Amino acid sequence: MKIALIGATGLVGLTFLKVMKERNFPMTALIPVASTASHGKKIEFRGKEFEICSIEDALNSKPDVAFFTAGGEISREWALRFAARDILVVDNSSTWRMHPEVPLIIPEVNGSVLRANHRLIANPNCSTIQLLMVCSPLHQKYRIQRMVISTYQSVSGSGQKAMDQLSSERDGRHTGDKVYPHPIDLNCLPHCGAFDENGNTEEELKLIRETGKILDPTIKISATAVRVPVIGGHSESVNLQFDEEFDMHELRQTLNNCLGLIVLDDPDVNQYPMPLLAAEKDEVFVGRLRRDSSVKNGLNLWIVADNLRKGAATNAIQIAEFYFQEKLNR
Numbered sequence: 001m002k003i004a005l006i007g008a009t010g011l012v013g014l015t016f017l018k019v020m021k022e023r024n025f026p027m028t029a030l031i032p033v034a035s036t037a038s039h040g041k042k043i044e045f046r047g048k049e050f051e052i053c054s055i056e057d058a059l060n061s062k063p064d065v066a067f068f069t070a071g072g073e074i075s076r077e078w079a080l081r082f083a084a085r086d087i088l089v090v091d092n093s094s095t096w097r098m099h100p101e102v103p104l105i106i107p108e109v110n111g112s113v114l115r116a117n118h119r120l121i122a123n124p125n126c127s128t129i130q131l132l133m134v135c136s137p138l139h140q141k142y143r144i145q146r147m148v149i150s151t152y153q154s155v156s157g158s159g160q161k162a163m164d165q166l167s168s169e170r171d172g173r174h175t176g177d178k179v180y181p182h183p184i185d186l187n188c189l190p191h192c193g194a195f196d197e198n199g200n201t202e203e204e205l206k207l208i209r210e211t212g213k214i215l216d217p218t219i220k221i222s223a224t225a226v227r228v229p230v231i232g233g234h235s236e237s238v239n240l241q242f243d244e245e246f247d248m249h250e251l252r253q254t255l256n257n258c259l260g261l262i263v264l265d266d267p268d269v270n271q272y273p274m275p276l277l278a279a280e281k282d283e284v285f286v287g288r289l290r291r292d293s294s295v296k297n298g299l300n301l302w303i304v305a306d307n308l309r310k311g312a313a314t315n316a317i318q319i320a321e322f323y324f325q326e327k328l329n330r
Contacts, residue, residue, distance in 0.1 A: 001026055001027055001028060001063075001064040001065060002027075002028060002029045002030075002031060002061065002062070002063040002064050002065075003020075003025075003027050003029070003030055003031065003063055003064070003065050003066075003067070004031040004033060004058040004059075004061070004063040004065070004066040004067070004082075004087075005017070005030065005031070005032050005033065005066075005067050005069070006033045006055060006058065006066060006067065006068045006069060006070045006074060006078070007033065007034065007068070007069035007070030007071070007074070008032035008033055008034050008043060008052065009032075009034040009035075009038055009043075009052070010034075010069060010070065010159070010160070011156060011159055011160050011163075011308060012069040012092060012308060012312045012313055013032075013034075013069050013070075015308040015309060015312065015313040016067055016069065016313040016316070016317065017043070017045055018313075019282075019309060019313045019314050019317055020045075020317060021045065021046060023317060023321075025317060025320075025321070027046075029050075029063075030043070030045050030048075030050045031050070031053065031057075031058045031061050031063055032050050032051075032052045032053070033052065033053060033054065033055050033057075033058045033070070034052045034070075036054070038052045039052055039053065039054060040052065055074070055078055059078070059081060059082060059085065062085060062087070063087055064087065064088065065087065065088045065089075065090065065320050066079075066082045066087050066088070066089050066090070067090050067092070067316055067317075067320075068089060068090070068091040068092060068093060069092040069093075069312070069313075069316075070093075071093055072093040072094060072095045074093075075091045075093040075095040075096065076095045079091050079095070079096065079120055080120065083119035083120045084119075086119065087119065088118075088119060088121070088320065088323060089119060089120045089121065090121050090122075090123060090316045090319050090320055091120065091121070091122050091123060092123045092312055092313075092316055094125065094202075094206060095122075096120060096122045097122040097124065097125075097206075097209075097210060097213070098209055098210075098213065099122075102120050102121070102122050103118055103121050103122065104122045104124055104210060104213050104214055105121055105122070105123070105124070105319050105322075106124060106128075106129055106132055106133065106136075106214065106315060107315070107318045107319060107321075107322040108133060108136075108258070108259055108260050109132050109133065109136040109214060109215070110136075110214055111319075111322045111326075114319075114322065114323055114326055116326070118323070121319055121323070123312065123315055123316045123319065124210050124214065124315070125203070125206040125207065125210055125311075126153075126157060126234055126305075126307040126308075126311025126312055127151050127153065127203065127206070127207055127225070127234055127236065127307075127311070128206060128207055128210040128211060128214070129284075129305070129310060129311050129315050130234065130236065130284045130303050130304070130305035130307075130310065130311060131149065131207065131211065131236055131238065131303060132211060132214055132215055133258070133260060133261060133284040133303075133305075133310075134238075134255065134261065134284060134286045134301065134303050135147070135211075135215065135238070135240065136214075136215060137254055137255065137258050138240065138242070138251065138254065138255075138299075139215055139216060139219075141246075141251075141254055142242035142243065142244045142246050142251075142297070143242060143243035143244055144215075144216070144219050144240050144241070144242055144243075145219065145220065145241050145242065145243050146219065146220040146221070146222075146240070146241040147211070147219060147220070147221045147222070147223075147238065147239070147240055147241075148221075148222045148223075148238070148239040149207060149221070149222070149223045149224070149236055149237070149238050149239075150223075150224045150225075150226065150236065150237045150238075151192070151203065151207070151223070151224070151225045151226060151234060151235070151236050152226055152228045152230070152234065152235040152236070152237075153192055153203070153225060153226065153227050153228065153234045153235075153307070154227075154228065154230040154231060154232050154233050154234055154275060154307060155179075155184060155227065155229070155230065155231060156231060156232040156233075156307060156308055157192075157227075157234065157307050157311075158179050158180075158227070159179070161176070161177050161179050162179040162180065162184070163231060164176055164177075165177070165178060165179050165180065165184060166184050166185055166229055166231065169183055169184065169185035170185050180227065184227065184229050185229050186229065187229060188226050188227070188228050188229070189226065189227040190224065190225070190226050191227065192204070192225035192226070192227055193206075193225075200223075201225055203223075203225035204223040204224060204225045207221065207223040207225070208221045208223055230275050232275065232279055232306065232307065232308065233274075233275025233276070233278045233279055233304060233305065233306055233307060234275075234304070234305060234307040234311060235273070235274075235275060235302065235303070235304045236302070236303040236304075237300075237302055238300070238301050238302070238303060239292055239298065239299070239300050240298065240299045240300075240301070241292075241295050241296070241297055241298050241299075242297040242298075242299070243297070244297065245297055246297065246299070248289070248291065251289070251299070252265070252289060255286060255289075260282070260283055260284060260310070261283065261284055261285075261286060262283045262284070262285050262286070263286055263287065263289075264277070264285050264286070264287045265286070265287035265288065265289050267288075271287070272287040272288055272302060273285035273286060273287045273288075273302055273303065273304035274304060275304055277304070278304045278305050278306045279306055280306060280309070281306055281309065281310075282306070282309050282310050282314045283305075283310070284303060284304075284305045284310055285303070285304045285305065286301055286302065286303050286304075287301070287302050288300065288301055288302035289301050
């Protein structure tokens with residue numbers, strides 16, 4: 001397959017290349033796309049060099065798949081144009097996620113909704129992916145009626161400039177562009193994206209809306225998103241209330257049986273999910289499983305994942321793998 005990678009030189013784009021190589025993703029040619037400043041430069045992949053080109057050139061090259069990871073404006077302008085050429089588009093931006101005709105996919109959760117005629121598929125927000133990897137099997141078994149989520153999101157979710165800001169502040173240099181309105185080193189910012197008229201941030205609304213679309217629109221959800229001084233890996237403190245009573249042993253076994261999940265929960269020996277443990281891994285980690293005695297059928301848990309891998313590149317690549325496998329089977 002010919003693969004176009006829109007945003008090939010960014011943090012997520014580089015992670016795409018790494019994950020495709022690790023998974024031996026079937027590819028006959030790579031068409032890397034980046035800003036005009038990078039045109040003519042080359043990217044090495046699997047021992048070959050591929051020249052970075054414009055998005056127009058990528059479209060005219062007629063790839064089989066186009067992964068979009070260059071932000072919402074590029075996706076808004078170009079995704080449908082690629083899809084109209086019978087190219088499978090997997091978009092990592094938020095642009096098309098809530099469009100009623102665009103499937104929003106986590107393969108392990110709702111991959112079955114994909115159809116051969118789909119040409120534009122949205123990749124969910126990183127925090128949504130790791131949340132629903134855990135909550136979907138629990139919802140199927142016990143029916144979640146309410147969620148309260150607090151996220152602890154690393155600076156890599158804001159891009160390379162945010163990582164540079166954290167590093168420069170730690171070194172005492174404080175140079176370059178400022179991504180955040182306040183220092184991020186030695187600090188936590190309850191400010192992930194723009195605020196709306198009700199005081200909710202973009203990241204909080206993404207969690208609420210995307211969970212409703214993927215899992216169940218009747219679930220009541222409260223979310224608070226916080227940016228923390230961690231380079232990579234997102235963490236989530238989650239409180240669930242179920243319709244039905246649950247047995248803790250059975251609940252743990254349910255999660256243990258899920259593909260792509262690792263239950264790491266042994267406080268006696270200090271074992272629990274942490275961003276350092278999830279780094280460079282495709283699995284979602286869950287732990288600190290315990291009853292919440294303040295409400296009926298309540299559960300507390302802690303979820304961690306690498307936001308650039310399962311939260312972005314890996315999930316998008318899995319979407320393409322799942323799509324073509326299902327297409328072959330039908």
